[in-house]
Amino acid sequence: MKKLIAVFAATLMTLAIAAPAMAQSEARIHLIHGIPDTPVDVIVDGEAVFTDFNFGDTQDLSSLAGATLVGLQVVLAGTDTVAIDAGDVDLPASGNYSITANLDAVGTPTITVFANDTAAIDAGSGRLQVRHTAAAPAVDVKADGAVAFSNLSNPNEAKADLPAATYSVEVVPTGADEPVVIGPADIAVKDGESLIVYAVGSLEGGSLTVLTESITGLGAAPEAVPTGNSPVESGIPLGMVAGMLVIATIAVGGGLTLARRSN
Amino acid sequence: MRHRIAILGLATGLLLAACSSASPEAKDAAVSTPTSTEPTTTSIAAVDPTPTTTPARSPLAELVTPVGSAQYDPADHIDDRPLPTSITIEGIGITAAPVVDVGVKDNGDMEIPGADGVGWYRFNATPGEPGSAVLAAHISFDGQPGVFRYLDEASVGDRVVIQFDDGTTSEFEIIELDQYDKQELPTDRVFAKTGDPVLTLITCGGDFNRSLRSYEDNVVAYAIPIGV
Numbered sequence: 001m002k003k004l005i006a007v008f009a010a011t012l013m014t015l016a017i018a019a020p021a022m023a024q025s026e027a028r029i030h031l032i033h034g035i036p037d038t039p040v041d042v043i044v045d046g047e048a049v050f051t052d053f054n055f056g057d058t059q060d061l062s063s064l065a066g067a068t069l070v071g072l073q074v075v076l077a078g079t080d081t082v083a084i085d086a087g088d089v090d091l092p093a094s095g096n097y098s099i100t101a102n103l104d105a106v107g108t109p110t111i112t113v114f115a116n117d118t119a120a121i122d123a124g125s126g127r128l129q130v131r132h133t134a135a136a137p138a139v140d141v142k143a144d145g146a147v148a149f150s151n152l153s154n155p156n157e158a159k160a161d162l163p164a165a166t167y168s169v170e171v172v173p174t175g176a177d178e179p180v181v182i183g184p185a186d187i188a189v190k191d192g193e194s195l196i197v198y199a200v201g202s203l204e205g206g207s208l209t210v211l212t213e214s215i216t217g218l219g220a221a222p223e224a225v226p227t228g229n230s231p232v233e234s235g236i237p238l239g240m241v242a243g244m245l246v247i248a249t250i251a252v253g254g255g256l257t258l259a260r261r262s263n
Numbered sequence: 264m265r266h267r268i269a270i271l272g273l274a275t276g277l278l279l280a281a282c283s284s285a286s287p288e289a290k291d292a293a294v295s296t297p298t299s300t301e302p303t304t305t306s307i308a309a310v311d312p313t314p315t316t317t318p319a320r321s322p323l324a325e326l327v328t329p330v331g332s333a334q335y336d337p338a339d340h341i342d343d344r345p346l347p348t349s350i351t352i353e354g355i356g357i358t359a360a361p362v363v364d365v366g367v368k369d370n371g372d373m374e375i376p377g378a379d380g381v382g383w384y385r386f387n388a389t390p391g392e393p394g395s396a397v398l399a400a401h402i403s404f405d406g407q408p409g410v411f412r413y414l415d416e417a418s419v420g421d422r423v424v425i426q427f428d429d430g431t432t433s434e435f436e437i438i439e440l441d442q443y444d445k446q447e448l449p450t451d452r453v454f455a456k457t458g459d460p461v462l463t464l465i466t467c468g469g470d471f472n473r474s475l476r477s478y479e480d481n482v483v484a485y486a487i488p489i490g491v
């Protein structure tokens with residue numbers, strides 16, 4: 001333990017100098033606090049990395065990609081009460097991850113690591129990733145009244161690429177229409193963005209709700225802008241002459257025009 | 264471990280208090296009992312947990328960055344932007360041509376309304392927002408001249424007026440006109456999601472390929488906001 005932290009300390013200056021370059025690397029690791037009403041401190045090897053970390057707060061750990069968090073503990077803020085004793089946690093060296101402090105299905109605080117889907121998204125679509133990180137049984141997620149994701153249980157996720165639009169989302173027990181345990185809530189799935197929605201809290205404690213984060217820049221532009229399917233008359237002056245041409249076209253080619261319109 | 268030496272007895276009491284105050288019901292109960300004639304342990308729960316130890320600040324603290332809250336905000340999910348309804352470019356004889364919002368066709372092409380309309384690409388900025396607001400119209404459609412029939416004859420400096428559905432208008436000035444082979448349309452620039460506000464007007468141009476019923480080129484005018 002001490003050796004590793006010593007390595008951290010020794011490389012701290014290097015890391016600090018390298019931080020801007022590392023920020024541009026592929027690693028993107030966010031830590032999200034997903035336990036309602038429970039301010040915490042996050043301790044690594046007995047030292048506080050951040051304190052008074054509140055529900056919904058997010059920390060960017062990307063600069064620590066590839067590092068090992070030695071003796072990671074989440075304690076109730078300002079106390080020694082260990083809520084989560086995660087041991088040594090290896091952070092991925094690259095890739096796009098979200099790590100949540102959340103309740104498991106029976107309400108025990110835990111850490112969950114999710115790999116985020118950053119595959120390219122078609123123009124006009126967005127991605128919805130739904131993660132069950134709440135102390136609650138399996139659920140169905142409905143979008144605009146229809147089941148979009150069924151039988152989702154802690155700590156699993158479901159995802160889909162959808163036409164970019166705002167959906168009215170409800171969460172219900174699997175196979176049931178009610179009770180609606182979360183929502184209905186408007187969820188905007190935006191072009192080229194992945195919206196990640198976490199169901200968090202506790203059904204028993206009445207604290208079920210959602211957290212969200214989004215990953216942008218996954219989209220594409222339209223393939224082409226087809227803005228003409230018939231030729232314009234060449235060599236014709238502008239303005240009124242064009243108007244005269246329309247009149248001439250009607251006079252001379254009226255039959256043809258009518259025939260075309262009847263198609 | 265070296266931080267855990269302190270004040271175990273006190274710590275334990277406060278820890279219990281902290282644990283119970285984590286439950287909303289317990290906290291409410293505690294808050295509702297201060298009139299109790301004799302102090303009970305529940306009154307301790309009303310006191311905010313005080314630090315029992317002060318862990319040293321980890322060197323890692325310098326390397327992590329708060330990035331705001333993930334809490335759900337309904338406002339993030341409501342699109343109440345004023346949307347463009349018409350476009351006027353006096354320099355090329357366009358007066359209050361109707362603008363409609365369009366998306367993408369199944370084949371990936373941008374949707375374009377008929378000869379009389381202008382399509383605003385709804386997945387990009389509205390005119391004046393950061394990024395590129397894209398308005399496209401036909402040069403010619405089914406034998407009829409489109410709204411952007413003469414876009415290629417616009418001049419740098421021409422004014423573009425956009426009207427919005429909230430009654431407001433914004434003015435832009437054309438700063439650049441380009442003609443691109445369609446295979447080389449710079450879609451990263453034309454459909455930029457970020458950057459300074461730019462109004463990007465697109466139509467077709469160049470030779471008409473009768474077998475493909477398509478033009479070889481795209482004509483693009485870039486305009487920037489004025490009077491802001």
